[in-house]
Amino acid sequence: MNEPRVDLQRYFRENGELVEKRLRQLTAGDAGPFRVVKEAMEYSLFAGGKRIRPLLCLAAGEACGGDKSAALDFGCALEMIHTYTLIHDDLPAMDNDDTRRGKPANHMVYGVAQALLAGCGLLTWAYQVMAEAGLAGRDTPAIAARIIAETSRAIGWQGTMGGQSLDMLYTERGDVTLAEIELMEEAKTAKLLIAAVRAGALASGADERQLAQLTTFGEIIGLAFQVADDVLDVVGDQAKLGKPKGSDTRQGKTTYVDRLGLDGCRSLLKDLLARALAAVAEFDERADPLRALGRFIVDRTY
Amino acid sequence: MNEPRVDLQRYFRENGELVEKRLRQLTAGDAGPFRVVKEAMEYSLFAGGKRIRPLLCLAAGEACGGDKSAALDFGCALEMIHTYTLIHDDLPAMDNDDTRRGKPANHMVYGVAQALLAGCGLLTWAYQVMAEAGLAGRDTPAIAARIIAETSRAIGWQGTMGGQSLDMLYTERGDVTLAEIELMEEAKTAKLLIAAVRAGALASGADERQLAQLTTFGEIIGLAFQVADDVLDVVGDQAKLGKPKGSDTRQGKTTYVDRLGLDGCRSLLKDLLARALAAVAEFDERADPLRALGRFIVDRTY
Numbered sequence: 255m256n257e258p259r260v261d262l263q264r265y266f267r268e269n270g271e272l273v274e275k276r277l278r279q280l281t282a283g284d285a286g287p288f289r290v291v292k293e294a295m296e297y298s299l300f301a302g303g304k305r306i307r308p309l310l311c312l313a314a315g316e317a318c319g320g321d322k323s324a325a326l327d328f329g330c331a332l333e334m335i336h337t338y339t340l341i342h343d344d345l346p347a348m349d350n351d352d353t354r355r356g357k358p359a360n361h362m363v364y365g366v367a368q369a370l371l372a373g374c375g376l377l378t379w380a381y382q383v384m385a386e387a388g389l390a391g392r393d394t395p396a397i398a399a400r401i402i403a404e405t406s407r408a409i410g411w412q413g414t415m416g417g418q419s420l421d422m423l424y425t426e427r428g429d430v431t432l433a434e435i436e437l438m439e440e441a442k443t444a445k446l447l448i449a450a451v452r453a454g455a456l457a458s459g460a461d462e463r464q465l466a467q468l469t470t471f472g473e474i475i476g477l478a479f480q481v482a483d484d485v486l487d488v489v490g491d492q493a494k495l496g497k498p499k500g501s502d503t504r505q506g507k508t509t510y511v512d513r514l515g516l517d518g519c520r521s522l523l524k525d526l527l528a529r530a531l532a533a534v535a536e537f538d539e540r541a542d543p544l545r546a547l548g549r550f551i552v553d554r555t556y
Numbered sequence: 557m558n559e560p561r562v563d564l565q566r567y568f569r570e571n572g573e574l575v576e577k578r579l580r581q582l583t584a585g586d587a588g589p590f591r592v593v594k595e596a597m598e599y600s601l602f603a604g605g606k607r608i609r610p611l612l613c614l615a616a617g618e619a620c621g622g623d624k625s626a627a628l629d630f631g632c633a634l635e636m637i638h639t640y641t642l643i644h645d646d647l648p649a650m651d652n653d654d655t656r657r658g659k660p661a662n663h664m665v666y667g668v669a670q671a672l673l674a675g676c677g678l679l680t681w682a683y684q685v686m687a688e689a690g691l692a693g694r695d696t697p698a699i700a701a702r703i704i705a706e707t708s709r710a711i712g713w714q715g716t717m718g719g720q721s722l723d724m725l726y727t728e729r730g731d732v733t734l735a736e737i738e739l740m741e742e743a744k745t746a747k748l749l750i751a752a753v754r755a756g757a758l759a760s761g762a763d764e765r766q767l768a769q770l771t772t773f774g775e776i777i778g779l780a781f782q783v784a785d786d787v788l789d790v791v792g793d794q795a796k797l798g799k800p801k802g803s804d805t806r807q808g809k810t811t812y813v814d815r816l817g818l819d820g821c822r823s824l825l826k827d828l829l830a831r832a833l834a835a836v837a838e839f840d841e842r843a844d845p846l847r848a849l850g851r852f853i854v855d856r857t858y
Contacts, residue, residue: 287739288713291721295713342676347668366649367724374644374676375713381683382708388701396697399690402704406684411590411597411677419593422669437589 262546266309269543272322273308276330280383294364294372295379299337301355307332310447310475310547311454314468317534317541320458327387328401328453334380335405336446339414341373348422387457394457401453408449417442430508436477443483444476451475451544468544470533475548478526482551484509485519527552564848568611571845574624575610578632582685596666596674597681601639603657609634612749612777612849613756616770619836619843622760629689630703630755636682637707638748641716643675650724689759696759703755710751719744732810738779745785746778753777753846770846772835777850780828784853786811787821829854 277299285292308329315325344351344359345366352362361369381402388398407413420438424430451472455465488511510519530548534541579601587594610631617627646653646661647668654664663671683704690700709715722740726732753774757767790813812821832850836843 285713287722287736288718288743290725291718292713338676342672345672347672368721370644370647370649370672371713371717371721371724374640374679375717377676377679378708378712378717382705382712385701385705385708389698389705395701396691399687399697399700399704402701403684403687403691406680406687410680410684411587411593411673415673415677415680416590416593419670419673420589422673423592434589441590 262543262550265543265546269309269312269322270305272312272326273305273330273333276326277333280327280330280379290364291368291371291375294360294368295337295375297363298341298354298360298372299334299376301357303333303337303355305333306479306547306551307336307446307450310450310472310544311457313541313544313547314451314454314460314472315458316454317468317537317544318455318458318460318464319540320454320460324459325454325457327383328457329450331380331383331387332405332446332450332453334376334383335409335414338373338376338380339409339418339446341369341376343418345369348418397456401456404452404456405449408445413441413445414443417445424508432513435508435510435513439480440476443480444473447476447479448472464537467533467536471530471544471548474526474530474533475551478523478530478548479551481510481519481523481526482554484511485516485523486554487511488516523552564845564852567845567848571611571614571624572607574614574628575607575632575635578628579635582629582632582681592666593670593673593677596662596670597639597677599665600643600656600662600674601636601678603639603659605635605639605657607635608781608849608853609638609748609752612752612774612846613759615843615846615849616753616756616762616774617760618756619770619839619846620757620760620762620766621842622756622762626761627756627759629685630759631752633682633685633689634707634748634752634755636678636685637711637716640675640678640682641711641720641748643671643678645720647671650720699758703758706754706758707751710747715743715747716745719747726810734815737810737812737815741782742778745782746775749778749781750774766839769835769838773832773846773850776828776832776835777853780825780832780850781853783812783821783825783828784856786813787818787825788856789813790818825854 281292281296281299308326311325311329311332312322315322340354341360343349344354345361352359354360359369360372364372384398384402384405388395388402409415411419417438417440420434421442424434424438448469449472451468452465455468460468487509510522514522527548531545534544537544583594583598583601610628613627613631613634614624617624642656643662645651646656647663653661655661661671662674666674686700686704686707690697690704711717713721719740719742722736723744726736726740750771751774753770754767757770762770789811812824816824829850833847836846839846
């Protein structure tokens, strides 16, 4: 098994700055009469997210030997999409969270109507960014169209959105099974992470074999991400987490920790990391940032 | 000025059936665990809309000599997008309408959370349909990418979504000017209609001159559409309208009728129709369905 030899702090900083700069470029300009809702979108987009999805997208592209510029806009678009899901998840009709990343939730600042619109605005903007990235090159429209189609399936009713729908339905029920939680979490969280990895690979000219291996990596890391989130919800530092500790449990949601216990979750995480690294064993050292990201997703629980 | 010689009833019926059939194909299949939210999406998508946007899309394609099959999926996608805006507009945090097209609004049947998700699900699905339509042909990915980019700008924070944002902000204010209403309505309604016309034209290989003329047609028809809506809100048959007569006025929204009076609106509509027809005067008889649609949008107010 290859072990990551990457200075992750530096990688995070440098690529994080790249993503930050590009997001600022993409959202630059005066919004004229639409300044309220544009400000609402930017409030959440620049609220201090870790940019995991763009980083995964860039690292997957790098693993396939691609230039960062090919994957960057798709990564930024996926961060816009991720932000849209956070804004909507916090709404009173959804999880009803007042804070996010230690700051007031979008709807606490702009009201429910503008927050709802800001979420949809970010979703729409993400597609604009992906399509325009595709139009910029001669051979890239087909790649962009494929990424757009795949991303839509990953975040639509069969994916993120469907997962959130199940989450709402399950919250009202007491007898949710582990299989149901897994299905829900896969749809709600893993599919967008897989889409991020695949988008970076596709934008960087990955072949089908590379794509398949990276997809397996994404699937395992996606599951690990959710298990780690549930562990953090119990043991995490509230300031770091930006939301009240145990908030999922208080809403009556069944988590991996409820089902497997803390030790069971940690042992599962270790196993998942090993499987994720095995999935990308054929890649050379250019996949080390991706491996390091996989490790980071697990390590943050300790 | 060319006068439409089209049997509009027949055209509506035949092309409406084409759209209906394609929408059923696109949404066919069992949703498995996600059946609740998929049912919510289909509840509103098949609630008896007039399919104005797909019909405009098809008619614009026909005007450019295109085959219906080229524009059909883009038209269906725009109907999904239109349905998403209706579901969200009816939500309690927005216009708080209990009924739509004579039936209970989506959130009255499925609850606010699922209705909100169903709206976003339709928006996402629309992009999937457009991207997959692009991937189906060899030369079409670039066309699809352009339509996706344009549509995103038309429905995003600079368009439909931004218009709804202003609508919410203006509802709280008493001193809204006519210029502000025009800007808001253009964003909220006209831009999607323009996008429908342009999508049909682009999918059918329109040249830039044709595109420019059809865009002018779309801009004028978009304005006429909103003026006609305001007139219908005052004089329309409630059963036909599917919402309580005068519901806009009751919510304290300033309408064109408030500003120009009923006669002023009707005279404006006549003028707008003449200008719209003049904009497409260079097109041959294949643009007659488009001309007839323009006339229909105005005529429904009498």
